[in-house]
Amino acid sequence: MDEQTKSWRIVAVRRLSEAQLEALSEVAEVDYFEDVDESNRADFMAALSRAHGLIGGKLELNEAMLAEAPALQVVSTISVGYDHLPLKALNQRRILLCNTPDVLTETTADTAFMLIMATQRRLVELSNLVRDGGWRTHIGPEYFGIDVHGKTLGIVGAGRIGAAIARRGALGFGMPILYTAASSKPALEQQLGAKRRELNDLLAEADIVCLSVPYNSDTHHLIDADALARMKTTAALINIARGKVVDEPALIEALHSGGIRAAGLDVFVEEPLPPDSPLAAMDNVVTTPHIGSATHETREAMAQLAVDNLLGTLIGSGPLTAVNEHVWRRADAIEET
Structure with a gap:
């Protein structure tokens, strides 16, 4: 590797294997941080100030930090969502942003259906009943669940993950x-018999409402008190999108009052979910700690795609999955510092 290439610098944070770090080290000087907190934030910022590339999971980055990173050319996040990153500022500074779609689609859809099954059949509540010694006689109607098969499934956001959830529901x-979507999905309609609905109509018709939309200003509190009031009192809400897509206090009230029957939640406004949150103690809520893509195979594939995006940009062959590809400049245009 020539000295020009080796003069590139990369900051890596979390979720990378030794083999992936070695691959990065072959083309650049790498500063690796297992985590970033107050104890090492100064070291992280010093490394970032010299870096051409930033890669990792749950990356912390804002406009003030970008101002301290004049050489930065590419940010490769190990996630499909990028609402935690300042896209407008990255565009203004012509910094490429890469994410990791596709490789987590099926795993995240599995998580959604796990929540559907657990919520409908009261899995956690009944498992706790057995664990705590409460199963002393035949289970009666007070513990019965609700069938999943044959129920109407409403998908709010029929992108890759939403479509994968729909396939599981329709075919399985x-x-x-x-479904709701900005445009019709002919493949879903032809293959699964899916029907497009406006959000309010979907909420009123569906037995299970599954949220699979990106978080942005348009989807902030998309599911608020009015939306929840439109749902059937027997319906369940499943959220694998982002916590802020739902008005959490309104959801808690709907669950307490019987406005809806149950919820299965993998994402929350505040993560980790505070132990004193009402959601953590409600029998009609199934909670998981943001594990949508959390399998060994999928997290490895996500990290590898992020590495390939970063290396592809630095060596000039191009990123595989860029959010803002229009700002990309080839490696030979990168100004070394």
Whole structure:
């Protein structure tokens, strides 16, 4: 590797294997941080100030930090979502942003369906009943769940993950599928018999409402008190999108009052979920700690795609999955500092 290439610098944070770090080290000087907190923030910022590339999971980055990183050319996040990153500022500074779609689609759809099953059949509540010694006689109607097969599944956001959830519901459980999307999805309609609905109509018709939309200003509190009031009192809400897509206090009230029957939540406004949150103690809520893509195979594939995006940009072959590809400049245009 020539000295010009080796003069590139990369900051890596979390989720990278030794083999992936070695691959990065072959083309650049790498500063690796297992985590970033107050104890090493100064070291992290010093490394970032010299870096051409930043890669990692749950990256912390804002406009003030970008101002301290004049050489930065590419940010490669190990996630499909990028609402935690300042896209507008990255565009203004012509910094490429790469994410990791596709490789987590099926795993995240599995998580959604796990929450659907657990919520409908009261899995956690009944498992706790057995664990705590409360199972002393035949289970009666007070512990019965609700069937999944044949129920109407409403998908709010029919992108890659939403479509994968719809396939599981329609093909595996015979569920009629409703969906919302900015445009119609002919493949879903032809293959699964899915029907496009406006959000309010979907909420009123669906037995299970599954949120699979990106978080932005348009989807902030998309599910608020009015939206929850439109749902059936027997319906369940599943959220694998982002916590702020739902008005959490309104959801808690709807669950307490019987406005909706149950919720399965993998994401929350505040993460980790505070132990004193009402959501953590409600029998009609199934909570998981943001594990949508959390399998060994998928997290490895996500990290590898992030590495390939970063290396592809630095060596000039180009990123595989860029959010803002229009700002990309080839490696030979990178100004070394």
